[in-house]
Amino acid sequence: MIWETIRLALRSVRRNALRSFLTLLGIVIGVAAVIAMLTIGSGTTQKVKADISKLGSNLLVVRSGRFNGPRSSDTVARPLEEKDAEALSRQLSGARAIAPAAQKQVRAVFGTESLVTGVTGTESAFLEARDWTLASGRVFSESETRSGAGVCLIGETVRQQFFGAGDPVGEAIRVNQMSCQVIGLLEAKGYTGFGQDQDNVVLMPLHAFQRRIAGNRNVDNIYVAADEATPTSILLPRVEGILRDARRVPPDGENDFDIRDMTQIADTMASATATMTGxxxxxxGVSLLVGGIGIMNIMLVSVTERTREIGIRLAIGAHERHILIQFLVEATVLSLLGGIIGILLGLSLAGLAAVTMSIPFAPSPAVILLAVGFSALIGMVFGFFPALRGARLDPIEALRHE
Amino acid sequence: MSGAPLINFDKVWKTYGEGEARVNALAGVDLAIPRGQFVAIMGPSGSGKSTAMNIVGCLDTPTAGTYSFMGVDAGRLDRGRRATLRNLHIGFVFQGYNLLPRTTAVENVELPLIYRGVAHTERRQLAMQALAEVGLIGREHHTPAELSGGQQQRVAIARAIVSRPTLLVADEPTGNLDTARSHEIMDLLTRLNQDLGLTIVMVTHEPDIAAYAGRTVRFLDGHVASDARTAEAAL
Known part of the structure; x- marks a missing residue:
């Protein structure tokens, strides 16, 4: 019986192919829009999360000065110093890696090629803190770090600019007049979601950077990576306490440094993206509703058009429920068909967007199921009133209908 | 139940409208039709014969009085029960054939069986058998648009008899047909009445069509004006 009804509904949809298609269009566009939005949205969320975790997972970043609050500009911030990082190394428990770092954009030269690149003076622990690995070569040795030797690690972008696909290890490049021997190549990280090339970098020992490039003893950041067992939320107050001590901040004084929890930032940004997606x-979803009204409209037309048919069916013994089910199934088949086409269209759009915006293609089975269910529901809800109208017809009146 | 007539009108009234506009379509009709009879119902328009036919076919209910069908007080049944009654016991043939458009002959004939819940293969078999009885084998996959008027009416008759009903209600079955076709259809109905013992109640305007029936009931102003046993009375 139900198969019979579905076949009947499909036939009726096929018979009025153009009209059915136009009716479907409302649902197709609605479902496609929902699917595309949610799929692109969850891809973006994943991308944002991945980007931030590329900075290093479970990472705290200490920066000098106060970055928040209205009075941030009226106090001259005291820069971080190397001894602050040393204090953390001595006293902090629950950290996997601690690395001071100072940065500057400078021009690097090799032969006739040159490139403006981000130079960072730091220690080997920096790689660990930022979850960065070497593609080839080695990290700084103990004595190179201490003495500030002219050695460096370069990122993939720098390698390509200077050496093409060749091996850079052992070559010497010039960074801001300073000759620097390449001892290792960093694994490529790609671009951040904000379009920043993370591979256009040169790392060198902090002391070399301070002496030859910055010309001061400042440290811009201290990176502190939490170990497996310690959440950043627990590590953060410990870092704060040690630094206040080391920098002799009076008990009632404000911090003259700033600690950022990258995990928290990642979560915040991901939830902001998710809200936007929602x-x-x-x-x-509103356009889905409009599509539903389109279905209702066409079902009313269909019931009026087929009044005589309803009369015949009622006369030969169809019950109200038979007529009701017939039109309900027809409306549901119609909107379900629209839903399926809409899903395919929506996924294609999301796929296209994923390729052009270089975000991950993240179709969610839950969203697809929801769309199918929702479009079927729309058919039933908006088909119910017209179907009931058909079922309640007086067979005598209906048979007289021209 | 065998003693009671198949159809029994007991002081049946049917009233339409309210107040000034009140019209008595039927005004206390008494009529009994036993099983196996072939009855023609005649009368001018507005005489109440269509209303009587709708009540006979359990499509409508009386305003007052009792209409019993197969001993059941059909006038007091709700819509659903009357639908079941129609599906199991009553076949309909209309003037305008009333076949489903763009639906093949055999599918049209199967329709009453669908609502009875008969499985697909058995349904097809019964429908083909009914089409054979009306002489339409070979045309079963034609749609109404591809059939002549006489053939369409044969499909309609096949649809009416496919569920082996007790009663066939025919509303001007030859009204849209030429003389030759009309007589073919009447021969078919007569044969069904005699061979299957099918009770037939038929509305017609034409005396020569009414002559096929064994009994003619004339309506006038909501009353039974005459009720004659033989075909001669039709004239």
């Missing part, structure tokens, strides 16, 4: 999805 809002766009809701807007797309």
């Amino acid at each position: 809002m766009l999805g809701a807007v797309a």
